[in-house]
Amino acid sequence: MGIFYLNPFLIAAAVLPALFLLVRVNRADKVEKEPRGLLIMLVVFGAVSTAAASIAERAGIFALSLFMPVDSLLYNAILYFVIVGLSEEFAKYFFLKKRTWNDPEFNYSFDAVVYAVYISLGFAIWENLIYVFSYGLGTALVRAVTAIPGHACFGVFMGVFYGEAKRRENMGDADGSKTYRSAAVTVPALLHGCYDFAASLQSRGYMWIFIVFVAVMFLTAFRLVRKMSDEDKSI
Numbered sequence: 001m002g003i004f005y006l007n008p009f010l011i012a013a014a015v016l017p018a019l020f021l022l023v024r025v026n027r028a029d030k031v032e033k034e035p036r037g038l039l040i041m042l043v044v045f046g047a048v049s050t051a052a053a054s055i056a057e058r059a060g061i062f063a064l065s066l067f068m069p070v071d072s073l074l075y076n077a078i079l080y081f082v083i084v085g086l087s088e089e090f091a092k093y094f095f096l097k098k099r100t101w102n103d104p105e106f107n108y109s110f111d112a113v114v115y116a117v118y119i120s121l122g123f124a125i126w127e128n129l130i131y132v133f134s135y136g137l138g139t140a141l142v143r144a145v146t147a148i149p150g151h152a153c154f155g156v157f158m159g160v161f162y163g164e165a166k167r168r169e170n171m172g173d174a175d176g177s178k179t180y181r182s183a184a185v186t187v188p189a190l191l192h193g194c195y196d197f198a199a200s201l202q203s204r205g206y207m208w209i210f211i212v213f214v215a216v217m218f219l220t221a222f223r224l225v226r227k228m229s230d231e232d233k234s235i
Contacts (some may be wrong), residue, residue: 046122112163120155
């Protein structure tokens with residue numbers, strides 16, 4: 001196991017797909033680039049959020065196993081939609097809001113998308129390193145086209161609602177801001193749950209459901225990035 005931690009090929013395979021997406025979303029920020037220090041900090045906070053999510057997931061899995069059979073359909077639904085999806089997306093959101101909500105650099109709507117994608121890919125990088133060190137290069141290749149873009153997509157949806165929440169607060173609409181902040185967690189958590197739950201179904205027929213879901217989510221997130229970038233405005 002120790003040699004994997006020194007293997008530059010495994011490290012590159014784990015990190016480069018996320019770095020590619022980080023560069024792409026930063027290039028889409030056309031009006032005003034965000035400070036490099038802030039972006040690096042968001043990636044670090046995303047990595048740190050994996051620890052908080054892991055603690056919440058372990059506690060949730062232990063509690064869930066006390067009440068229903070492991071690997072039943074209901075067990076998996078609660079596991080992926082509530083315990084995994086909500087734990088991971090809330091952990092990302094917590095650190096996202098902690099670092100950026102009152103930052104004066106947060107002054108355009110597309111900033112929120114950049115921030116959320118950076119923190120989500122920070123999470124994905126650390127998670128990917130763990131998987132690749134444990135299971136090897138084949139896992140890295142699969143996750144490069146599934147899990148890494150998946151986390152980026154969750155970040156896009158989080159950012160869209162997060163940016164609107166900030167705009168509503170600046171308008172003096174406290175209730176509207178609260179509603180959109182809630183959506184910034186629940187929508188990505190539901191998408192995350194759908195992703196994991198569909199991936200867990202052991203059937204060729206269900207595999208196509210997973211593929212279609214991922215394709216639609218990726219396409220929608222891509223269009224949202226392009227739309228938000230083209231229509232970026234001060235908030």
